[in-house]
Each structure stands twice: as structure tokens, then as C-alpha cells.
Amino acid sequence: MTAITRRALALALAFGLAPGLAAADDPAPLRIVTSFSIDSMNPWEDGFWMQEFGQAELLMQFRDDGLHHPWLLAGLENPEPTRWVMELRPDVTFQNGNPVDADAILAAIAAAREMSSSARAEVPEDAVFAQTGPLEITVTTDQPWAELPGVLADEQIFLILDMDTVEAAGDDWASLTTAGINTGPYQVTALTEDAMLAEAYAGYWQGTPALPGVEVRFVPDANARILAVQNDEADLALYPPLAAMPAVQATPGLHFNLGVPSTGGYVGYMNVSHGALEDVAVRRAVLRAVDYHEIAHDVFRDAVGEATSFYAQGFPWTLENYRTDHDEAARLLDDAGWITGADGMRSRDGQALSITLAIYPQQPDLVPLATVLQAQLATVGITADVVSFDGINDALMNPANAWDLALLSNSPAGWGKVQGFLASYVAPGARRNFGGYDNPEVAQIIADLPHVTDADERIALLHRFQEIQQEDDPYVFSLTISKGRVVVNDRYECYQPGFTIFHVSWQTAPCR
Amino acid sequence: MADGTVSVIPARAPVRVAGARILQAVLAALGASVLVWLMLPLAPGDPVEMILAARRITEPTAEQIATLRERFGLDLPLWWRFVHWLGAVLRGDFGLSWRTGQPVLAGFAQRLPATLQLVGLGFVLSVGWSLALALVSVRWRGAWPDRAVLAYTRIAAAVPSFVLALLVLQFVVVGAGFGLVLSGGAGMTLLLAAMVLGLDRAAGWTQLLRATLLDHLSRGPADVARARGAGEGRILVTYALPPALLPYLTAVGVSLGGLIGGAPVLETIFTWPGVGQWVLQALSVRDVPVIQCFVLIAALAYVGASLLIDAVALWLDPRLRERTA
Numbered sequence: 006m007t008a009i010t011r012r013a014l015a016l017a018l019a020f021g022l023a024p025g026l027a028a029a030d031d032p033a034p035l036r037i038v039t040s041f042s043i044d045s046m047n048p049w050e051d052g053f054w055m056q057e058f059g060q061a062e063l064l065m066q067f068r069d070d071g072l073h074h075p076w077l078l079a080g081l082e083n084p085e086p087t088r089w090v091m092e093l094r095p096d097v098t099f100q101n102g103n104p105v106d107a108d109a110i111l112a113a114i115a116a117a118r119e120m121s122s123s124a125r126a127e128v129p130e131d132a133v134f135a136q137t138g139p140l141e142i143t144v145t146t147d148q149p150w151a152e153l154p155g156v157l158a159d160e161q162i163f164l165i166l167d168m169d170t171v172e173a174a175g176d177d178w179a180s181l182t183t184a185g186i187n188t189g190p191y192q193v194t195a196l197t198e199d200a201m202l203a204e205a206y207a208g209y210w211q212g213t214p215a216l217p218g219v220e221v222r223f224v225p226d227a228n229a230r231i232l233a234v235q236n237d238e239a240d241l242a243l244y245p246p247l248a249a250m251p252a253v254q255a256t257p258g259l260h261f262n263l264g265v266p267s268t269g270g271y272v273g274y275m276n277v278s279h280g281a282l283e284d285v286a287v288r289r290a291v292l293r294a295v296d297y298h299e300i301a302h303d304v305f306r307d308a309v310g311e312a313t314s315f316y317a318q319g320f321p322w323t324l325e326n327y328r329t330d331h332d333e334a335a336r337l338l339d340d341a342g343w344i345t346g347a348d349g350m351r352s353r354d355g356q357a358l359s360i361t362l363a364i365y366p367q368q369p370d371l372v373p374l375a376t377v378l379q380a381q382l383a384t385v386g387i388t389a390d391v392v393s394f395d396g397i398n399d400a401l402m403n404p405a406n407a408w409d410l411a412l413l414s415n416s417p418a419g420w421g422k423v424q425g426f427l428a429s430y431v432a433p434g435a436r437r438n439f440g441g442y443d444n445p446e447v448a449q450i451i452a453d454l455p456h457v458t459d460a461d462e463r464i465a466l467l468h469r470f471q472e473i474q475q476e477d478d479p480y481v482f483s484l485t486i487s488k489g490r491v492v493v494n495d496r497y498e499c500y501q502p503g504f505t506i507f508h509v510s511w512q513t514a515p516c517r
Numbered sequence: 518m519a520d521g522t523v524s525v526i527p528a529r530a531p532v533r534v535a536g537a538r539i540l541q542a543v544l545a546a547l548g549a550s551v552l553v554w555l556m557l558p559l560a561p562g563d564p565v566e567m568i569l570a571a572r573r574i575t576e577p578t579a580e581q582i583a584t585l586r587e588r589f590g591l592d593l594p595l596w597w598r599f600v601h602w603l604g605a606v607l608r609g610d611f612g613l614s615w616r617t618g619q620p621v622l623a624g625f626a627q628r629l630p631a632t633l634q635l636v637g638l639g640f641v642l643s644v645g646w647s648l649a650l651a652l653v654s655v656r657w658r659g660a661w662p663d664r665a666v667l668a669y670t671r672i673a674a675a676v677p678s679f680v681l682a683l684l685v686l687q688f689v690v691v692g693a694g695f696g697l698v699l700s701g702g703a704g705m706t707l708l709l710a711a712m713v714l715g716l717d718r719a720a721g722w723t724q725l726l727r728a729t730l731l732d733h734l735s736r737g738p739a740d741v742a743r744a745r746g747a748g749e750g751r752i753l754v755t756y757a758l759p760p761a762l763l764p765y766l767t768a769v770g771v772s773l774g775g776l777i778g779g780a781p782v783l784e785t786i787f788t789w790p791g792v793g794q795w796v797l798q799a800l801s802v803r804d805v806p807v808i809q810c811f812v813l814i815a816a817l818a819y820v821g822a823s824l825l826i827d828a829v830a831l832w833l834d835p836r837l838r839e840r841t842a
Contacts, residue, residue, distance in 0.1 A: 038699070041573060044617040050572065126578035161574060198627075199790060222699055225798055226785050228683065233698045236691045396562025416575065425576055436579060 032515050034218035038230040039243040042223035046181035048166050049120045056160045058221050059509035060203055061187040065157040067421035069265045069504045071320030073154035086149035086458045093140040097210040099167040100192040101185030107136040112168040123161040149456040155422035190214035190511035215514035231492050242492040247308050247370050253492050264489030264502035266310030266317040269416030271484040278441035280409045281360050286341035288479040293334035294385040304377050310486035315471050316418050317486045322467040326475045334385040351386035359388040360409035365397035371412050401439035427451045442480040542820030549816045554599045564803035568615050571802040612806040621810045632791035636780050642715030651726035673720035678779055682713045682786040700788050710787040718776050726765045733757035770826035774819050
């Protein structure tokens with residue numbers, strides 16, 4: 006971008022106007038401040054974030070009902086376990102006017118499979134994508150591919166781009182800024198290290214976008230983002246810290262809005278290799294001792310969802326089997342020989358029932374969570390201390406570090422896909438199987454899941470996994486279910502944080 | 518000279534001193550680079566996973582990690598990476614940012630003017646502020662201006678600059694409507710950020726200059742001038758200030774690093790588009806090429822600024838020139 010363009014952009018931002026966007030009778034462009042920056046139009050490393058702000062689109066979309074819905078596709082069918090059929094929409098165009106037809110989609114998929122490491126990791130090598138009708142693409146694989154809908158909904162895999170234009174640009178990513186390579190309601194007009202501007206795309210296939218444009222400013226400091234909304238320099242501040250909620254709620258003109266329970270949250274991992282949690286009775290007792298209601302409602306003041314299950318409530322495969330039962334916890338520990346002493350703490354054969362909670366400084370909300378866990382575990386006689394590791398993933402895999410229960414922020418069902426988490430964190434020998442968990446039945450479930458396309462059969466397998474984790478051989482459990490959160494001004498008071506980081510749709514508009 | 522002899526200062530002495538200081542600067546920059554190269558691998562956490570997390574890839578595959586590790590050269594021995602990096606730097610190539618993939622030097626050059634504006638204005642304000650306050654404080658020693666200055670220096674020394682910055686942002690920018698939170702390079706934001714930076718530094722410098730001025734006011738030359746009927750203001754400016762400036766300048770030079778080091782936090786809080794904010798982001802994700810470039814240039818800038826301070830001190834005090842000669 007030239008210096009003149011950058012200066013023009015800075016001036017436009019300073020006056021709250023985007024070039025070509027301001028019209029007297031139109032609502033103003035939506036102004037968003039976010040923590041992450043979009044560093045370039047490189048679709049394989051940076052550009053994939055643009056589906057979040059209304060520039061780009063995917064073939065499918067994962068929604069809060071736990072289902073994948075067609076987005077750029079008109080439909081997705083699975084007539085046979087090894088065959089998926091995509092039905093395309095007619096008359097969809099890229100923002101530069103080129104048609105989004107079967108050729109264009111196949112080109113985008115082929116490029117992603119070549120260029121994107123995420124695509125290479127998730128798409129079976131034998132998968133064949135072929136046009137089988139004017140508006141039809143068929144996907145065939147040697148083995149059933151159950152997670153194709155989730156793969157099509159993952160922004161890091163198959164973003165639909167005008168590949169003719171992308172390939173013509175070579176490595177000159179900046180030339181793609183105004184090339185209209187996406188299909189979304191808002192077309193990028195400028196991208197700098199500080200901001201991205203987009204204006205409404207008049208030919209958008211779903212209808213006329215509700216706003217003249219969208220401005221996204223990249224502001225790493227959370228306090229500055231909130232103050233920007235307070236000072237009317239932005240309408241939406243993304244990723245506000247939970248700690249800011251009381252102050253925001255007490256400030257006139259500011260609102261701390263929360264979304265529905267999402268695909269991630271704080272997840273507990275038990276070290277089953279050594280220490281007190283080698284004893285399955287202690288693990289089960291820990292699960293009963295945790296008061297999930299207190300954590301969600303009292304500690305986090307409803308800013309997170311209560312974990313009533315491993316996955317978010319409302320997903321078809323979720324089994325709501327969490328319960329707090331201190332009597333049962335006590336009974337489990339009694340039966341296992343852990344005797345309560347005069348101080349209320351338990352021991353066995355002279356060994357105190359003591360565990361170490363592992364947290365990490367990048368997630369400050371883990372401090373109150375660990376503190377309340379200490380209190381909750383103490384009620385059943387388990388002593389807990391807390392240790393903080395920088396670089397938690399490496400630290401937990403290092404045998405030199407002593408820990409029993411690690412608390413991490415994870416997404417076990419990102420984009421509606423469950424396989425990746427299970428294969429990375431739970432499968433025996435997996436790269437992030439921190440606690441050395443090795444349950445043959447769970448391992449079999451993880452091995453089977455990728456190839457089970459029948460919905461009922463998948464649900465049965467996932468229910469069994471959740472049963473094992475609560476009742477039989479616990480290892481991993483949710484402590485909270487995260488909710489999207491955003492600070493908004495009065496104009497966007499009714500704005501709800503997008504599910505799966507989908508912040509701007511063609512219908513997003515001021516409330517008043 | 519008073520005894521009739523003439524001190525001859527060799528013309529090459531300042532050049533030799535400057536040459537030695539430049540050599541020191543290069544060695545200091547090299548030492549700092551080696552230190553950072555040695556220490557960064559000791560920091561916990563995998564830089565590749567941090568970079569991927571910054572790109573929102575929080576659950577990377579083994580292939581993604583391996584690809585980046587190879588691209589960043591992390592599969593090579595540390596000494597080899599350092600030699601390779603140093604060779605490239607000597608050719609003027611600071612490499613690509615791991616986080617953004619953009620050339621480091623271009624990113625640095627793009628942001629440097631904003632940082633120079635902030636640090637430069639902060640420096641001018643802090644020097645001017647501390648000089649003025651110290652003179653006022655000493656001139657009216659024991660009276661309310663002196664007490665006010667002392668109160669300011671104690672409060673400023675106790676309040677961290679980031680707290681002051683947050684208060685300014687909340688009450689001056691948002692509350693009173695001066696400037697913008699999202700600066701975009703706005704002049705009012707620059708002024709406010711520079712004031713915070715300057716006020717923080719000025720407190721210590723004011724205390725030092727005040728103490729030195731008081732010391733010189735009680736020495737012989739000031740007493741002689743007083744006996745000859747000179748006014749206190751004239752004595753302060755003519756007899757106490759010039760010698761008091763030497764330790765003051767030394768302190769300014771020494772704490773210049775603090776001024777430069779304080780800029781990143783303030784740039785982040787005031788969203789000032791400078792090098793500091795960029796480097797803080799790089800630190801958070803262990804973007805080594807950016808960190809190394811910053812360390813090298815900051816070390817050179819720091820030693821360069823110290824050299825400048827030395828030159829001013831030489832110019833101010835003939836005795837130093839004689840000593841150097």
C-alpha cells in the first residue's frame with residue numbers, strides 16, 4: 006500500500022469515515038476493534054479470518070444447534086458412507102463479478118489442499134472432489150469421511166476464493182486487497198497493519214447488506230478497545246476480559262453482551278500416570294466434588310456457561326451427565342480407603358490426599374477458577390495446591406513437572422468437529438495426552454469415529470465416551486462452557502456475539 | 518589559564534573517544550544479541566505453537582508444527598542459527614517476521630518515525646520540565662513552589678507510568694474529550710503519551726538537579742558572588758547551574774534507556790503505531806527476528822545517545838576535555 010493510500014486511510018479512520026462509504030441517509034459503517042490483526046491477504050496464513058467480519062464465506066456453517074448448515078452450498082447430502090454430494094447455489098458471484106460455479110469451488114478446494122497445512126491435515130489424501138452435474142460436486146473417499154461437514158465449515162480449511170485472481174497475483178498479496186476475491190457481503194477496500202476497511206457489495210447473493218461498510222481496527226490492548234467504544238470511536242470491542250465485566254456494566258452507554266454456550270471452555274485433565282489421581286476412585290470423587298453451578302454463576306457471574314456435560318448443552322451428541330454430589334464423593338473416597346482426619350482432610354496409609362492444580366499465566370481467569378476448586382475439593386477432604394506454568398503444553402508433557410489436575414482453555418468441538426481434539430488430547434500416545442491416559446474402549450471410539458457417518462451411531466459413540474469420562478475411567482472434563490463476549494455501545498445494544506467467531510453477517514445492523 | 522599556561526587539546530582526542538565509543542556500541546549490540554539468542558530458547562513454551570496460536574491455530578497438527586519449525590530454522594543448532602542470522606544482518610537483511618511474514622527491517626522502518634516522535638518529545642518535555650522545576654524549587658527553597666515540586670517528584674516516582682497513562686486515557690481522553698483512544702497517529706495522543714513518558718522520567722532528574730544545585734549554591738564561587746552583591750537568581754543560573762548540569766546530564770544519559778524502554782508500554786496503551794507496540798506483540802509470541810532487530814537497534818541507539826550526552830558534557834566542561842586529552 007502506498008504512503009498516500011495509508012495516509013488517506015488514516016484520515017478516513019480519524020474522521021470516522023471510510024472512502025466511498027459515507028452516505029447521508031445510510032447508517033454509519035460498523036466499527037469493530039479486535040485484538041488479532043489481519044497481516045495480509047495471504048489466504049493460507051492470514052486471509053482466512055475474513056469470514057469473521059463479512060468479507061469471505063465458507064461452504065457450510067456450524068451453528069449453535071450443533072448442526073452444520075449450508076452456507077455457500079444449497080445442500081450437502083451423504084447418500085452413501087463414502088460419497089458426499091454438494092449442491093451449489095446458482096447465481097452466486099465473487100465480489101469481482103466472477104461466477105462461483107463448480108469450477109471455481111473445485112479450484113478453491115484444490116488450492117487449499119495444496120497450500121494449506123490445515124487442509125492437508127484434515128482432508129483424506131484419497132478424497133476426490135469432482136463435478137457431477139451443472140450445480141453438483143461429488144466427494145468420494147475410500148473410507149467413510151464423517152467430518153466433511155465440519156471441514157467445510159472450518160475457516161482455516163476451505164475458504165472459497167476466486168483462485169484465477171489469486172493465482173494471477175502470485176506472491177503479491179497486497180494486490181488482492183481490492184480484487185474482490187471473496188463472496189461475502191462486505192468487500193475489502195483497504196488493509197493496513199492497523200485496520201481493514203470493507204464496503205458493502207451490491208451484488209451479494211443473499212440481499213443488500215444492511216450496512217454501508219465495516220471497519221475493523223486491530224488493537225492489542227483490551228482496555229483501549231473498551232475505552233474506544235466508550236469514547237464512541239468503535240461500536241464493538243471484541244474479546245473483552247471477564248474481569249472488565251463489572252466496570253463495563255456500571256458504565257452508562259456500555260454493554261457487556263454474552264453469547265450462547267460455544268464449542269470450548271476450561272477443560273480439566275487428570276494425571277492418571279502417577280500421584281493421587283492414579284486412583285480412579287479419587288478421579289470420580291473429584292468430578293462429584295466440583296460444583297459447576299457455583300463456578301459459572303458465582304465465580305464467573307454467568308459470563309460462562311455452566312458445564313452440565315463435556316460438550317455444550319444443545320449439541321445433538323451432548324450427554325448431560327455432570328452432577329455435583331459431595332455425599333457420593335465422600336463415599337467413593339471412603340470405599341477407596343481415604344480416611345478423614347481431624348482436620349477434615351483425608352489420607353491413606355499415612356499419605357495425605359493432596360493434588361496439584363496446574364494453570365498458566367496467559368489465562369488469568371484460571372486463578373479464580375483454581376481458587377474455588379481448592380475450596381470445593383477441600384469440602385470432600387482433598388487438599389489442593391496450585392502451580393503456574395508458562396508454556397503449559399510443554400510443561401505438562403515434561404515428566405520433571407509435578408501436577409495432578411491441569412486446567413486449560415480448549416475447544417473440544419471447534420467448528421463442530423470432535424475428532425481432532427480426541428485424537429490430539431485423549432488418544433493413547435497422542436501429542437497432547439498430558440496425563441498418560443490409555444483406555445482401550447476410548448481408543449477404539451476415537452479410531453472408529455472418523456469413519457462413522459450415520460448420525461445416530463456417532464451420537465451413540467460420543468455418548469459412550471462421555472459416560473466413560475464421568476462414570477468409569479475419568480480423564481478429561483469440562484469446568485465451564487465458554488460464551489462469546491463483546492462490549493457494545495447503545496447503538497448495538499442488541500448485538501449478540503457471534504457463534505464460532507462469526508461476527509458480521511449481511512443482516513448485522515444497529516438496533517436503533 | 519590563570520597561571521598563564523595554555524592547555525593544548527589534541528585535535529584527534531575527541532575523534533579517538535568517539536571511535537572508542539562507537540566500537541563499544543557495536544560490541545554492546547553484539548553482546549546483547551548473543552545474550553538474547555542464548556536466553557530465548559530457555560524461555561518456556563514452543564515459539565512455533567505461539568506463532569500458530571497468534572494466527573488462531575490453537576490446535577496445530579504435527580505437520581503444521583514441523584513445517585514452521587523447518588521454515589524458521591528451529592531444527593538447526595542454535596550456534597548455526599546465530600551465525601546465519603549475523604551473516605544476514607551484516608548484509609542488511611534482518612529476515613522475515615515469524616508472525617506476519619513481512620520483512621522485519623521494513624516493518625521497523627515503517628514504525629520507527631512514530632517511536633522517535635514519542636521518545637523525542639518525551640525526552641524534550643522531561644528535560645525541560647525537570648530543569649524548570651529544579652530551578653523553581655531551588656530559587657524558592659522552603660516556600661510553597663519548592664514543597665509542590667517535592668510533592669510532585671515523590672508522587673511521580675511512586676506512580677508507575679502505565680498507571681498514569683491509564684488514568685490519562687480514562688479521564689483526559691474519554692472524560693474530558695482531549696484526543697482519541699485509537700490514536701491513528703493523532704497529535705493530541707502524541708502529546709499526552711509524551712507527557713506521561715516525560716513526567717515519569719522528569720521526577721528523578723528534578724530531584725537530582727535540585728540536590729546538586731543546592732550543593733553548588735553553598736560552595737565558594739556562589740559565596741564570592743553573593744559577597745559581591747549578586748542576586749540569588751543570577752547566582753543560581755551563572756554559578757550553580759553549569760557545574761550542576763554535569764551529573765544531571767550523566768543521569769539523563771544513563772536513564773535514557775528507561776525512556777526508550779518505557780515507550781512500548783505507553784505505545785500499547787495509547788495505541789500509538791510505533792516500534793514498541795510492535796515489539797511487545799513480537800515478544801508475546803516469541804517472534805525472534807523482530808526481537809533481535811529491536812535489541813540490536815535499541816542497543817545502538819542507546820549507546821549513540823550516550824555518546825551524544827558525552828559530547829555535550831565535554832562541550833560544557835573544559836576540565837573533562839583536559840582529562841580526555
